[in-house]
Amino acid sequence: MKRVVEGSQAVAEAVRLAKVQVISAYPITPQTHIVEILADYVSQGRMKARFLRVESEHSCMAALIGAQSMGVRTFTATSSQGLALMHELLHWASGARLPIVMAEVNRALAPGWNIWSDQSDSLSQRDTGWMQFYCEDSQEVLDTTLFAYRLAETVYLPAMVVLDAFFLSHTYEPVDIPSQEDVDRFLPPYEPAFQLDTKHPYALSPLVTPNAYMEMRHEMSAAMEDVLGLYDGLEEEMFRAFGRRYGMVEAIECRDARVVFVTSGTVTSTARIFLKKLRERGEKVGVLKVKLFRPFPTEEVRRALAGVPKVVVVDRNCSFGLGGIFAQEIRAALCNVPGERRVYGYIAGLGGRDITEELLEEIYGEVTEGKGPERENIWKGLQEVSHGGR
Amino acid sequence: MDSGVAFKRRLYMPRTSMTTEGNRTGSWRFLRPRYEEKTSPCSAACPVGEDIPRVEMLVTQGAFKEAWETILLENPLPGVCGRVCFHPCEGKCNRKDFDTPVAIHTLERFLSDTAFRNETKPVLPRRPPTGKRVAVVGSGPAGLSAAWFLTILGYECDVLEAMEEAGGLLRWGIPEYRLPRSELQREIGRIVDEGVRIHTGERVKKERFEELRTRYDALLLGCGLWKNRPLGISGEDVPGVEDGLTFLRRVRGGERPAVGGVNAIIGGGNTAVDVARSVVRLGGEAVIVYRRRREDMPAFFEEIEGALEEGVEIKELLAPSSIAARNGGLVLTLRRMMIEGKDKDGRGRIVPAGTETLSLEVARVFVATGADTAETWHLPPAGNDKTIRLSRCLLSFEEGVPVAYVGDLAGGDLNVTAAIASGKEAVMALDSYFKGGCGTILEDLSSCRVGDGTSLSMEIYLGGARKARSRHVVTYEEINTDYFSFEPRITQPRLLPDERRLSFDEIEMKLSAGTAMREAGRCFNCGICNGCDNCWLYCPDVAVIRQRRSGERLIDYNYCKGCGLCVVECPRNAMALEEEGGS
Numbered sequence: 001m002k003r004v005v006e007g008s009q010a011v012a013e014a015v016r017l018a019k020v021q022v023i024s025a026y027p028i029t030p031q032t033h034i035v036e037i038l039a040d041y042v043s044q045g046r047m048k049a050r051f052l053r054v055e056s057e058h059s060c061m062a063a064l065i066g067a068q069s070m071g072v073r074t075f076t077a078t079s080s081q082g083l084a085l086m087h088e089l090l091h092w093a094s095g096a097r098l099p100i101v102m103a104e105v106n107r108a109l110a111p112g113w114n115i116w117s118d119q120s121d122s123l124s125q126r127d128t129g130w131m132q133f134y135c136e137d138s139q140e141v142l143d144t145t146l147f148a149y150r151l152a153e154t155v156y157l158p159a160m161v162v163l164d165a166f167f168l169s170h171t172y173e174p175v176d177i178p179s180q181e182d183v184d185r186f187l188p189p190y191e192p193a194f195q196l197d198t199k200h201p202y203a204l205s206p207l208v209t210p211n212a213y214m215e216m217r218h219e220m221s222a223a224m225e226d227v228l229g230l231y232d233g234l235e236e237e238m239f240r241a242f243g244r245r246y247g248m249v250e251a252i253e254c255r256d257a258r259v260v261f262v263t264s265g266t267v268t269s270t271a272r273i274f275l276k277k278l279r280e281r282g283e284k285v286g287v288l289k290v291k292l293f294r295p296f297p298t299e300e301v302r303r304a305l306a307g308v309p310k311v312v313v314v315d316r317n318c319s320f321g322l323g324g325i326f327a328q329e330i331r332a333a334l335c336n337v338p339g340e341r342r343v344y345g346y347i348a349g350l351g352g353r354d355i356t357e358e359l360l361e362e363i364y365g366e367v368t369e370g371k372g373p374e375r376e377n378i379w380k381g382l383q384e385v386s387h388g389g390r
Numbered sequence: 391m392d393s394g395v396a397f398k399r400r401l402y403m404p405r406t407s408m409t410t411e412g413n414r415t416g417s418w419r420f421l422r423p424r425y426e427e428k429t430s431p432c433s434a435a436c437p438v439g440e441d442i443p444r445v446e447m448l449v450t451q452g453a454f455k456e457a458w459e460t461i462l463l464e465n466p467l468p469g470v471c472g473r474v475c476f477h478p479c480e481g482k483c484n485r486k487d488f489d490t491p492v493a494i495h496t497l498e499r500f501l502s503d504t505a506f507r508n509e510t511k512p513v514l515p516r517r518p519p520t521g522k523r524v525a526v527v528g529s530g531p532a533g534l535s536a537a538w539f540l541t542i543l544g545y546e547c548d549v550l551e552a553m554e555e556a557g558g559l560l561r562w563g564i565p566e567y568r569l570p571r572s573e574l575q576r577e578i579g580r581i582v583d584e585g586v587r588i589h590t591g592e593r594v595k596k597e598r599f600e601e602l603r604t605r606y607d608a609l610l611l612g613c614g615l616w617k618n619r620p621l622g623i624s625g626e627d628v629p630g631v632e633d634g635l636t637f638l639r640r641v642r643g644g645e646r647p648a649v650g651g652v653n654a655i656i657g658g659g660n661t662a663v664d665v666a667r668s669v670v671r672l673g674g675e676a677v678i679v680y681r682r683r684r685e686d687m688p689a690f691f692e693e694i695e696g697a698l699e700e701g702v703e704i705k706e707l708l709a710p711s712s713i714a715a716r717n718g719g720l721v722l723t724l725r726r727m728m729i730e731g732k733d734k735d736g737r738g739r740i741v742p743a744g745t746e747t748l749s750l751e752v753a754r755v756f757v758a759t760g761a762d763t764a765e766t767w768h769l770p771p772a773g774n775d776k777t778i779r780l781s782r783c784l785l786s787f788e789e790g791v792p793v794a795y796v797g798d799l800a801g802g803d804l805n806v807t808a809a810i811a812s813g814k815e816a817v818m819a820l821d822s823y824f825k826g827g828c829g830t831i832l833e834d835l836s837s838c839r840v841g842d843g844t845s846l847s848m849e850i851y852l853g854g855a856r857k858a859r860s861r862h863v864v865t866y867e868e869i870n871t872d873y874f875s876f877e878p879r880i881t882q883p884r885l886l887p888d889e890r891r892l893s894f895d896e897i898e899m900k901l902s903a904g905t906a907m908r909e910a911g912r913c914f915n916c917g918i919c920n921g922c923d924n925c926w927l928y929c930p931d932v933a934v935i936r937q938r939r940s941g942e943r944l945i946d947y948n949y950c951k952g953c954g955l956c957v958v959e960c961p962r963n964a965m966a967l968e969e970e971g972g973s
C-alpha cells in the first residue's frame with residue numbers, strides 16, 4: 001500500500017514489519033522521529049517489543065549487545081555525536097557477530113554545532129566491521145532496512161542503514177509499505193548462531209590470546225566477502241517479495257560516458273536530473289550511485305568505470321589531510337586496473353549545504369575544459385568568510 | 391520461505407563457563423565506601439532525641455506500632471508532645487531548604503492516636519530488675535518521664551502526686567483545647583501499665599521528703615513551679631486580680647468562672663496565652679499586655695497565632711505600674727516602654743519611653759509573668775563538690791541517697807519536652823551512678839548524645855542499633871535531592887476560629903493513615919538507610935550484598951573497586967567514602 005510518509009517513518013515502518021523485539025535509543029536530531037514513532041508503536045501495543053530508555057548512546061549499544069546476545073532481533077537509530085559516542089561498542093557488536101541493525105541519519109559533527117546532512121559521522125565508523133548502505137529515497141530506506149536484517153542475520157554482522165539528514169529523514173514522499181505477509185516471506189525470524197542461556201550460564205568473548213584472535217578477525221573479513229557474493233541473490237528474493245531491487249551500485253549511462261559522477265545518498269537524485277539534461281545536450285556523462293559502502297563492491301565499481309577516462313567523486317565528507325572518503329575508495333578500487341584515467345575528488349555540501357544541478361554542471365565544466373583541473377581534490381562552493389573579531 | 395539463498399558459515403565465538411569471580415577488582419580500590427548511618431538534624435534538635443528519620447521511615451511503611459515504639463523508647467508521652475511540643479525538629483528539618491519541613495509534630499500525634507485507637511500494647515526493651523527503689527515526687531512531664539525510664543532500666547518506682555489526679559502541669563496547667571484530659575489519662579495509664587505506681591493525693595512536705603530518703607535508694611524531685619511570681623506593684627491584692635496558673639487550674643478542675651467584660655492578662659509566655667484563650671472560651675474579652683514586643687513573646691508561635699485568630703488582642707511595650715479598683719472594675723495603669731539595644735539573651739532591651747502612662751479600664755487582671763517554686767526546699771542546692779549539674783537536671787549527693795532535681799525545678803528551658811528530657815537525663819545519670827559511681831556519669835551520658843547538642847538517647851544508652859550512628863549531623867547539601875520531588879506539606883485539620891470560641895474542644899483534629907503515610911514519605915530520612923537499594927542497583931561490580939533475612943547491606947571488598955557510585959547515589963547520606971588506609 002502506498003502512503004505519503006516521512007523518511008523517518010519509512011524506517012519505523014520497516015522496523016515494525018521486521019518484528020524487532022528490543023529497541024533502544026537516545027534522542028538526537030535528526031534521528032529522533034524514528035524512535036518516537038517506534039516508542040508510540042510499542043506503547044500502543046502495535047509492536048510486541050521492549051523499548052529500553054537509556055542515558056546515552058553508549059549505554060544504548062551496550063543494551064542492544066546484551067539483548068541480541070540473548071537471541072532477539074534489535075534496532076537502534078542515531079546520528080552524529082551519538083554515533084561517535086557508540087564507537088567503542090560498534091567494534092564489540094561486530095566482533096561478537098551480533099546482527100544489530102541501525103538507522104544512521106547522516107548529520108555533521110560539531111563544532112560548529114550543526115544538525116544538517118554530512119557523511120562524516122557514518123564514514124568515521126568505516127572500520128568498525130559494520131555493513132553500510134547509503135540510501136537515495138524513502139522507499140529505498142524502507143526496503144534496505146528489511147534487507148539489512150536479512151543480510152545481517154545471514155552473515156552475522158551488524159548493519160547501518162544510512163540516510164541523509166532532512167533531505168531524507170524529514171521529507172515526505174509516497175512509499176509503498178509492503179504487507180506483513182510479504183515481509184514475513186522475505187524475512188524469517190532471527191536464528192541466532194549462539195545465545196546466552198540463564199539456565200546454563202557461560203560468558204561470551206572472554207580473554208582471547210594471540211592463538212585465536214586473528215582467526216576471529218579473519219572470519220569477520222570472510223563474512224564481509226560473503227556479503228558481496230550473497231547480495232544479488234538476496235536482492236532477487238527481495239524483488240520477488242516486493243518488486244524492487246537496487247544493486248550494490250547503480251551504473252546510469254556509464255557505458256559510453258567520458259565523465260562519470262560517483263555519488264551516494266540523496267545527491268544521486270540531483271545527479272539523475274543533471275544527467276538527463278546533459279545527455280539531451282549530447283554530453284557523454286554518466287552517474288555511478290554507490291549504495292553499498294561496506295563491504296566495498298570493488299568489482300562492481302571497476303566494471304562500471306571500465307574505459308571511463310574521467311571520474312568525478314562527489315563527497316559530502318572529508319578525511320582531513322587526504323580528501324573525500326568515497327574518492328579514496330574509488331581510487332583504491334581502480335588501482336591495479338590497466339587503463340588511463342583521472343579521478344577527481346570534489347568535496348561539497350558539508351553541514352547540510354545544498355548540492356545543486358548548477359554546482360554539478362560547474363564541476364562538469366571544470367573537468368572537461370582542456371586537460372582538466374590540476375588538483376585532484378577540490379573544495380566546491382566555498383564562500384568568503386569574515387574572520388573578524390578574535 | 392521460498393528462499394533461494396541458504397547460507398550459513400561456521401562461526402567461531404569463544405566462550406567460557408569459568409566464573410569471572412577470579413577477577414578480584416577489589417584490588418584496584420583506593421577509595422573505600424562503607425555504610426555509615428549519621429544523625430539527622432531533627433533528632434539532634436529534639437530535646438528528647440527522638441529517632442525521627444526512623445519513625446518517618448516506619449510510618450511510610452505503615453509500621454505504625456514500630457514507629458510508636460521507636461518514639462516511646464525516647465519519650466513516654468508522644469500523645470502529649472504530638473499536641474503541645476514546640477517542635478524544634480521542624481525548624482531544623484533539611485526539607486525546609488527544598489520545599490517545606492515535614493510535619494513531624496502532626497505525625498507524632500497521629501501515631502499516638504493510632505496506637506490508642508487500636509489499643510496497641512508497646513513491646514520495649516527492658517533491663518532485668520535491679521532491686522533498687524526510687525521515689526519520684528511530682529507526676530508532671532519530668533516525673534512521668536523519670537518513672538517510665540526507671541521502669542525500663544529495672545528500678546521499682548513510686549510516684550507521689552499532691553493533686554487528686556496525676557499529670558502536673560499537663561493536667562492542671564495546659565487547657566483542655568490543647569490537651570484533652572482523656573488523651574492525658576491514656577498516656578498515664580500506659581505508664582502505669584508498665585508497672586509504675588502513682589500515689590495521688592500524696593503531698594510531700596519537707597518532713598516526708600526526709601523520711602523518703604531513708605526508704606528509697608534515690609529520690610527525684612519534680613514538683614514544678616506553681617507559685618505565681620508577683621508583679622511587685624501596688625494594687626496587686628485588690629479583688630479581681632488573679633494569678634494565671636490558679637485560674638487555669640480552676641478551669642481544668644471543671645470550674646467555669648465568670649469572665650464577662652474586658653480581661654487584661656499581663657505576661658507574654660504560654661501561661662498568658664493559655665489564660666487569654668480560656669477567657670475567650672468562657673465568654674470574656676481578652677487583652678494580653680506585654681512589656682516587650684510580640685516577636686519577643688516566649689509563648690509558642692502557633693499559640694499566639696491561634697489566640698489572635700480567636701480574637702485575643704495583644705498590646706505591646708506596656709509595663710504595668712499600678713492597679714486600682716474603680717466603679718466595680720479595675721483601672722490598670724501602664725507605662726509605655728521602648729526598645730534600646732539588646733539584652734544579654736539577644737532580645738531587645740526595654741526601657742521606659744519617657745514618663746507617659748496610660749490607663750486601661752478592665753473587669754479583671756490576670757498575672758502570668760512567671761512562676762517560682764512553691765517551697766524553698768524545692769530549690770536545688772547551690773553547686774558544690776557534692777552536686778553534679780547536667781544539661782537538664784541537677785544531682786545532689788549531699789545527704790545520703792542521691793536526689794535529682796528535674797523539670798522546671800532544674801531551671802533551663804521551661805517547656806514540656808524539656809521536662810521530659812530532664813527526667814530522662816536524671817534517670818540515665820542515676821543508673822550510671824549506681825553502676826559506676828559519680829565518676830562515670832558524665833562519660834556515660836556523653837556517649838549517648840544525639841548529634842552535637844544536649845539531647846540524649848535511651849536507645850543508645852541501652853546499646854541499641856542507633857549506637858552505631860555517626861554523630862555527624864547531615865546537612866541539606868549532603869542530601870542527593872535528585873531523588874526527591876516537590877510535595878506539598880499536609881495541613882493539620884483544625885476547628886474554625888468561630889467553633890473554637892464556643893467550647894474547650896480540642897482544636898487540632900485527627901489525621902487519616904493515608905495522609906500520614908504520604909506526609910512521612912516526604913521525609914529525606916537524613917543519614918539513615920531505608921533500604922532504597924540505590925547502592926545495590928548502581929554498583930557496577932555487583933559488590934553490594936543484600937542480606938535477605940536481616941535486611942542488612944554489605945559491601946564485598948573483594949570486588950568493590952571503590953568507584954564511589956553507591957555513596958553518591960545514596961539519597962540520604964547513609965554511606966561514607968574514605969581513602970584506603972586512611973585514618
